[in-house]
Amino acid sequence: MWKLYALLAAVFAALTAIFSKVGIRDIDSNLATAIRVAFIMLLTWGIVFYTGATKELKSISGHTFLFLLLSALATGLSWLFYFKALQEGDVSKVAPIDKLSVAITIVLAFIFLKEPADFKTIAGGLMITAGSILLLF
Structure with missing residues (x-):
């Protein structure tokens, strides 16, 4: 089932890029990010309540909370830079570089989670990197 979820995430990420590019045409990218957030x-709190x-809120450990906070900070910075890049560049170039x-x-x-890196994973990562570098120049 995770593969379906991953594919749906990719489809919605693609739609995000297109909708965002149109949505930031006439406003500051930071304001657009804040509105999006x-x-x-x-949406997400509505789903949580629904x-x-x-009921799980009370059982969240400090460790979990810390890493969710770090994830939120990384996500926020990613979105701010992504929207700024979209505002200044073509979505067809920004999205693949992202x-x-x-x-x-x-x-x-591989380094921090000790996940395996087989040939397909390494080759795929190298191809993504090569494609992104190609778009940079």
Whole structure:
């Protein structure tokens, strides 16, 4: 099932790039990011309340909370830079370069999470990197 979720994430990420490019045409990219975050908060908290997941709030450890906070900071910075890049560049070039995150994630997962890096994973990461570098120049 994770493959379906990953594919859906990719489809919605693609739509995000297109919708964002249109949405930031006439406003500051930082303001656009803040508006986007507000909508995401409403959506996700709505889902949490609807599914009853709020009962888990009391059991969240400090360790988990810390890494969720770090993840939020990284996400926020990623979105701010992504929107700024979209505002100044073509979405067809910005989005693939942004996907260098896939190759960086593979390396970081190998180093810090001790995940296996087989031939397909390494080759795929190298191809993504090569494609992104090609778009940079």
